[in-house]
Structure formats: structure tokens, C-alpha cells
Amino acid sequence: MPIKSKESRSSFSVKALNYLVFGLIAGILILLGMILYTVFFEKPVPKSPEEQEYYLALDLVKKNPNNSYYLQRLAEAQYDMGRYKESIKTYRKAIKIAPYRPMLHYGMGMCYLKLGDKKNAFKEFQEELKVTNNMNELAWYEIGKLYKDEKNYEDAEKAFQWALKRAPTLTDVHFELAKMYYDWGKYDSSRKEVLETLRYDPTNDAAKDFLVKVEEKLKKLKKEETTSSSR
Numbered sequence: 001m002p003i004k005s006k007e008s009r010s011s012f013s014v015k016a017l018n019y020l021v022f023g024l025i026a027g028i029l030i031l032l033g034m035i036l037y038t039v040f041f042e043k044p045v046p047k048s049p050e051e052q053e054y055y056l057a058l059d060l061v062k063k064n065p066n067n068s069y070y071l072q073r074l075a076e077a078q079y080d081m082g083r084y085k086e087s088i089k090t091y092r093k094a095i096k097i098a099p100y101r102p103m104l105h106y107g108m109g110m111c112y113l114k115l116g117d118k119k120n121a122f123k124e125f126q127e128e129l130k131v132t133n134n135m136n137e138l139a140w141y142e143i144g145k146l147y148k149d150e151k152n153y154e155d156a157e158k159a160f161q162w163a164l165k166r167a168p169t170l171t172d173v174h175f176e177l178a179k180m181y182y183d184w185g186k187y188d189s190s191r192k193e194v195l196e197t198l199r200y201d202p203t204n205d206a207a208k209d210f211l212v213k214v215e216e217k218l219k220k221l222k223k224e225e226t227t228s229s230s231r
Contacts, residue, residue: 050080068098075107084111102132106139113142122146137166141173148176153184171201178207182214187221190214 057074064070071094078087091108094101109124121142128139144159157180163173178193191214197207 050077053077054081066097068094068101068104071097072101072104072107075104079107079111079114082114084114087111100131102136103128105131106136106142109139109142118146118149134162135166137163137170137173140166141170141176144173145176148180151183153180156180169200171197171204171207174200175204175207175210178210178214182210182217187214187218191218 053073054077057070057077060067060070061074071090075087075090075094078084078090088108088111091104091111095104095108098104105124105128109121109128112118112121112124125139125143125146128136129143132139134140140159140163144156144163147153147156147159157177160173160177160180163170167173174193174197178190178197181187181190181193191211194207194211194214197204198211201207
């Protein structure tokens with residue numbers, strides 16, 4: 001058997017080392033490529049129903065960027081995930097495409113409320129009513145609450161009544177009216193509205209507690225009237 005020379009063995013070792021280094025470099029590059037793909041291209045796995053809806057709506061918008069319904073879905077999903085500024089931008093795109101589509105201005109108004117911008121929220125709710133010919137009870141309800149916060153009880157009352165005209169069983173509206181009438185000093189009306197709240201939502205514990213408060217106030221006033229008239 002021929003014996004390999006020293007030079008032959010050395011050449012073989014260099015080649016083996018080169019192959020090893022090449023293999024290591026190739027492995028590192030492949031690993032790096034996989035990491036970069038995961039970071040920049042691979043879609044994250046949704047962890048909640050809100051995320052699932054967000055990525056579904058995002059895909060729909062990417063495929064149909066001029067579809068106002070898909071943009072609305074994306075805006076609503078962004079809202080649910082707390083991405084209010086992004087949601088406003090998406091709503092604006094949808095409004096540009098379909099300016100008379102219901103609920104777009106309302107949705108944008110809700111985003112502004114979450115951002116603490118009551119002025120722009122109010123404007124958007126008013127725009128919603130223009131689009132729907134005053135037929136969005138949710139917009140009326142939010143306008144009523146904004147008036148109530150400003151202690152503009154007369155306009156708040158009108159807004160709440162408009163909401164109830166559209167949807168008489170909205171318990172939230174009845175309860176807001178009950179609380180507003182109490183602050184306004186109209187305790188009989190407050191009692192009437194809290195009873196309406198419980199009529200449509202008998203398990204509403206907050207309304208039950210408020211009813212006790214109203215009735216105690218009415219009893220106190222009646223007692224004061226009786227004492228005053230007996231003098």
C-alpha cells in the first residue's frame with residue numbers, strides 16, 4: 001500500500017478545514033436568513049379573537065384596498081386592539097371612498113373619545129347623524145353623554161330622547177337619563193327612568209342601587225314638605 005506523502009496529508013487537511021469552515025458559514029447564513037424571514041415576512045400567530053380579526057381584515061384590505069367595508073372592518077379591529085390613531089386613519093380612507101356609509105363617522109368619534117378629544121368626537125357624531133338622517137341612536141346617545149358631562153341638561157335630554165325614539169329598549173340611555181335627572185333635581189323623572197332601566201334589564205345591580213338612592217331622596221323631600229306645611 002502506497003504511503004501518502006507529508007504534503008499530500010497537509011493538502012487533505014486544508015481541504016477538510018475549508019469544507020468545515022464553508023459548512024459553518026453556510027449554516028450561519030441559513031440561520032440568519034430564517035431569523036430575518038421570521039422578523040420581516042412571516043405573519044405573527046394571532047393570540048386573541050381581536051388579533052385574529054385584525055389580521056384577517058388586514059389581508060382583506062391588502063387584496064382590496066378600495067373596499068370601504070373591508071376598511072371599516074380593519075378600523076373596527078384596530079379600535080378593539082387599542083390602536084385608536086391607526087383606526088382614525090383607516091376610517092378616513094373608508095369615508096373618502098364611501099362618504100355616506102353608516103357607522104364610519106360614529107366609529108371615528110369613538111376613537112376620538114378614547115383619545116380624550118371630546119371636541120372632535122362630537123363633530124364626528126354630528127357627521128354620523130347627517131349621513132344617517134338622524135337615524136343612528138348610538139350617535140345620539142354619545143352626544144347626550146357629552147352634553148351631560150358639560151351639564152347642558154336640556155340638550156342632553158333631547159339627544160337621549162332621540163336615541164330612545166329610535167330604540168326604546170336601550171337600557172344604557174334610560175339609565176343615563178335617570179342619573180342626569182337626579183343631578184338636575186328632577187327626582188320623579190329620575191325614578192321613572194331607572195324603573196324603565198330595570199324593566200328592560202332586571203338584573204342591573206347598579207340601577208337597583210340607584211333606585212334606592214332616588215327613593216330615599218324622594219322620601220326625604222316629602223318629609224321636608226310635610227314638616228314645612230305643618231308649621
